[in-house]
Amino acid sequence: MAMVWYEIKKILLRPSCQIALLLLLALSSYICYQEVYGDEGVEWLTESGEWLKGPAAAREMRSAQEEWSGPLDQAMMEKALEVLKRYEEEEKDHPEDIDYRFQRIQPLMDIRDMLNLAGKDYYEWEADDFFIAETLTPETLPNVREQRIKQLENYLYDESSLAYSRFSQNEKEYLLSCYEKMDETIQMGYAQGWSHAFDAGYYVIFYGSIIMAFLVSGLFANESRRKTDAVYFSTEHGRKKGSAAKLTAGFLLTTAVYWALMLTLNGLILSMLGFEGGDLSILAEPMDNWRCIFNLTFRQRSLLALLDGYIIWMLFSGVAMLVSASTRSESLAATVPALLILIPNALNSYGITQGSSFWMNFFPDKMVRAYVGNSPYVLVEIFGKVMPMLYVQRFLYTVLIVVLTLVCWQIYRRKQVR
Template sequence: MDKAALQAVIDEYRKVNEEYPIRQGDYTANLLHDSKVQGFSEIKDMINMGFCEFRDFNYYRIDSVSKDEVGKLYENREKSLEKWLSSEETEDLFNKKEKAFLLERYHQMKTPLYYEDYDGWKSALHYAQTIVMLVMLVSAFLVSGIFPNEFSWKADSIFFSTKYGRVRGTRAKLIAGLIVVTAIYWMIIALYSVIVLGCLGFDGGNVMIQTGFWYWKSFYNITYMQLYLLTIVSGYIGTLFCLLLSMLISAKTHTAVVAVTIPFAILVLPLFLSNFHFLKGTLGVFPDQLLQINEIINIFNLYQIGGKIVGSIPIMMVIYPILSVTLLPIIYCTYHKTEIK
């Protein structure tokens, strides 16, 4: 979408406005107007956002944007961020390094942006978060009983007194949990992806996410295909970590009731703690964030590590795989050393 393409959108929009003007209180006329601009509505929204203040949105801003001015859309995106970061509102939000990092990431976005229809990827992303959370909650009921079963069946004394009960039996339970979580997750995600993308198409995977209304302000310069892959991979990492934690609790407490509540607690707890400002940094890398990447990718969660500024997503993509691997021997040792009473 170079200057010529943006100017063509302006021309087309004004042509529609003349033929189907918006009339206050006339629902039918306004609905007809919206249907005529639907084909380029996202580009129209880009223009609206690009020429509004960083924290504002004016649906009718395009009406006052000239053809010469619209060519400065991408330049204005950087300027609006710079202006907002220079305001008093951000004094306590970001330090100088963080502000410089954000401006640099905005500057690194390659322009002009390429645009084509990406309904398939947009729809897949829209429901992916819900699918991931449902898979995690359903899997929680399945894996929470793997370790406590012997205790609920009053067979723990037999299990732990057998020759290979503590060693191979514990290992088999752990492997079974991993297989259940992995198989269910990827089978459902694969089925979901094939249905949605198969029906709506794979086109538009190389379109940058900044072309969309919700991601215009994101500092992660990635495509819709990359965002979808990131969403499902991070969803698996988050699901695996939460369910391994659930398995650890079940191995320690010998009851599935407590263990099955862990995934629910991880999802709900941040809602109650979000009002505590001093916990903002911790909540920004809480495991629930891995299950909603397509939302937090728009949030400016920044951290300083070794003098470098990084976003929360790269941190979580490193930390939680390591924590998940660390939980495996802990679960094994916890159940392996169970005392028979």
């Protein structure tokens, strides 16, 4: 353990690593602030016309939503419809108050979104109709579960749809089966804490993995750059246990930083915005998750995203250490993981490769985004069994981390010093 401790010390004592850690902390703080108080945060418009943000807004929202919490059955939908229609009418009598209707329907916005989304038969990734709810009647109120399945069927089997040729029959059946697993009746309620903690985690996982790779990039390369490798390799344990200690230190530091950061981040956001709603289905926030194929509660999604993020950080640290050990270049070791996540993400963001390249789906950016809102369906068929790419990535990346570690150890312990 002494060797591991000194390897960690080597990283933590470096000024550049201290700056990187501070940067990670600053970035996480900024993301946390944005998710609570910023543009991405919780907002609430009071009766007096004041916009509240952060915990104050969350308190108001939580209190107001209590009335609209519970199963989204016919009675709840009829009640919501009545309120929506009432304020649509009343709005006409208050032309001077542009927020009149919004201020009053704030507590049932998620139910309104649900009606908007379920109240149509077509399926589109963009351009949803935000005023369908008010056009419904108690007789035409949709069955949310059935409508969701119907929309997907239309999307998958409409010959003019992109999905018609993109997905195989097995994949189409799999997607439909995911939708069919949805509960008959969705429980609605306040879950802003979980929702915002998840969103914040996404950014920290994404950008933090690059910073973490930088932190461990010098572990092997610096021995050569500083010419300390001659003494290091001439010692009894330098080639075996010493190299293993470097890897252990890299992964241990990654683990410590990741969990400390993510648990603090989640804890902070949840304590500010509330722990309620962890057991609700993520569909209770329909605007973001209507098309999601994962039948998860907010708490389950957060836990799985945390585990996936951990796998990604470990993978990136592993890649950085392997490049560091094999090339003896710290800058290359820091750059390769960054490129691995930034380039595919940029290509996808600009629509250059989206859906066109099967192999692009294996890159880590897809895993980071797997639970994010209405991400495109990325499926893979193995021996006739269809599953989300996420499951394959989880398995592959875990195996890859083990392989990278062994390869790195083998490469480094055989290094020669000229």
